[in-house]
Amino acid sequence: MMRLDKMLSNLKYGSRSEIKNYARQSRITVNGETIKDSDISIDPLKDQVMIDGELVFYRESIYLMMNKPMGVICASVDDMYKPYTTLIDAPFNRFDLNVCGRLDVDSEGLIVLTNDGEFLHKVISPKHDIYKTYYVTLRDPLSSYQSLEKGVMIKDGAERPYLTKPAKIFDVSKNTCRISISEGKFHQVKRMFEFIGNEVKNLKREKIGLLDLDKALLPGDYRELTAIELELILKNE
């Protein structure tokens, strides 16, 4: 159970006092009945709430997968680039969605967005060792990459020396390969290939845990994840 005014203010319909006024103005119905007081207790998962005749969409937790396009930044505000939040439409834009493992502005592919802090932590925490898989296009043909499979010294986001965990490299073909890593230091994949004297020209995240990016999602598209897909994220091969 939850207070109606709390639910509606969490969903950004207005401040509690604005919502109180909406109720006084007979603009809110619960299960078809106009209510006059917004401090009533409701079951947000069962009761049907409408404002000005429009159904209020409620979920405790939201989980989306998005195919992040190049040029979009994994920040909610930015002066230079388009933030990912601008790609999210109603009703999901009423929720405070964070990115589970950011991608650089010039990288593309799978990002998972959620308002579930615990889930987000599990996905990004090194303790849980969730592998993220990237399709990499390189400047030069790939050779002698064994050091990446052992671990190399790169700089982390704070420019401190950082020893990477062993990466899995596969599907090697001339200037492309796939790499799976269970960490997400700033520019990590780029810095790892820099270590072996190469340069990442294009980076696409295809997979988190066992969850593949839905190929039907065009860059900028997103959709909700199913319960089964959420479990796949937290699994490794």
Ligand code: URA
């Ligand atoms: N590694 C990078 O260098 N960039 C990304 O966007 C993701 C992983």
